[in-house]
Amino acid sequence: MKLPHPPPGGADLWLLRQPEPGTCTGVLDLAELDENERRRAGTCRREAGRLLYSSAHIGLRRLLGAYLDTAPGALRFGRAPCPCCDRRHGRPVLQDTESTLHFSLSHGSGMALIGVSTLPIGVDVERVPTSDTARVCFPALHPEEQSELSAGAQAGIDAISFGQLWTRKEAYLKGLGTGLARDLAADYLGDNADRRPADWTVLDVPCGPRHIGAVALHVVQQPVQSVTVHWLPIDSLYQGATCVVDKQEHLLGELVA
Amino acid sequence: MTDLGIGSMGGLELHSFITSALGTAPTLPTILSAENLRVLARRVEGVLA
Numbered sequence: 352m353k354l355p356h357p358p359p360g361g362a363d364l365w366l367l368r369q370p371e372p373g374t375c376t377g378v379l380d381l382a383e384l385d386e387n388e389r390r391r392a393g394t395c396r397r398e399a400g401r402l403l404y405s406s407a408h409i410g411l412r413r414l415l416g417a418y419l420d421t422a423p424g425a426l427r428f429g430r431a432p433c434p435c436c437d438r439r440h441g442r443p444v445l446q447d448t449e450s451t452l453h454f455s456l457s458h459g460s461g462m463a464l465i466g467v468s469t470l471p472i473g474v475d476v477e478r479v480p481t482s483d484t485a486r487v488c489f490p491a492l493h494p495e496e497q498s499e500l501s502a503g504a505q506a507g508i509d510a511i512s513f514g515q516l517w518t519r520k521e522a523y524l525k526g527l528g529t530g531l532a533r534d535l536a537a538d539y540l541g542d543n544a545d546r547r548p549a550d551w552t553v554l555d556v557p558c559g560p561r562h563i564g565a566v567a568l569h570v571v572q573q574p575v576q577s578v579t580v581h582w583l584p585i586d587s588l589y590q591g592a593t594c595v596v597d598k599q600e601h602l603l604g605e606l607v608a
Numbered sequence: 609m610t611d612l613g614i615g616s617m618g619g620l621e622l623h624s625f626i627t628s629a630l631g632t633a634p635t636l637p638t639i640l641s642a643e644n645l646r647v648l649a650r651r652v653e654g655v656l657a
Contacts, residue, residue: 391643394643395644396644396646396647459615477616477617480617484617484618484621487620487624487625488617488620488621488624491620517616517617530637531616531619531636531637531640532635532636532637535620
């Protein structure tokens with residue numbers, strides 16, 4: 352199956368939920384992963400971690416393969432130069448292709464989010480943090496972000512608000528290409544969109560009741576036109592499944608499951 | 609850049625834990641570049657807790 356590229360200034364977001372270990376109805380084709388990806392999957396001690404890592408990376412390959420009409424296993428990934436030091440550990444990029452598509456992948460605690468766009472893009476998805484995690488991470492934020500989260504917070508930092516802000520920040524830093532090497536307090540990614548970094552559009556992504564997500568798009572060349580969230584069913588990634596099925600009509604049902 | 613941002617909040621928690629125990633810690637990107645952040649966290653906690 353060939354997927355049409357996102358429109359100029361647009362982005363496709365794909366959500367993938369990891370099935371419970373032992374409930375898979377098919378087998379993931381690990382042969383589609385490269386040696387580095389298989390090695391990284393092998394470092395996960397828990398089956399759930401291996402399953403999520405493998406399915407997220409096979410999903411990324413199948414999606415990019417569908418956009419580019421290329422065999423998923425033939426795609427080669429590299430890193431762009433880091434904006435801080437120019438060494439090649441910046442944003443992930445496709446090698447050996449003329450494609451101008453940008454992509455970003457995030458996965459953690461049972462959910463993966465893949466972003467594909469004509470614009471430089473960063474995505475992040477996280478499980479809603481505990482209040483302890485929010486409390487420990489809070490001092491690392493931008494001063495105005497801290498003020499926002501503290502306003503009216505008599506019973507401690509609201510974990511969902513903190514988590515949403517964190518995913519915006521991480522999506523932005525991934526889009527920027529620095530990742531968390533950049534000071535977390537350097538940029539404001541709070542609730543006031545007008546005060547966020549210029550030339551970037553940062554949007555919250557609905558990910559269901561247990562997860563939070565965000566996407567950041569670099570809008571120097573063109574403004575954001577449309578961002579579409581799709582559901583990527585796990586059974587489309589099993590051996591023998593040759594197409595990516597867009598079950599967007601099931602998205603809301605999946606999100607509340 | 610860390611590999612796709614896995615475990616970023618956990619990494620920052622670990623960074624804070626090491627800093628409060630030792631007064632210094634590896635940088636956050638160094639911690640997050642660990643092959644298995646959960647194993648690293650358990651080992652550090654076992655030593656410092």
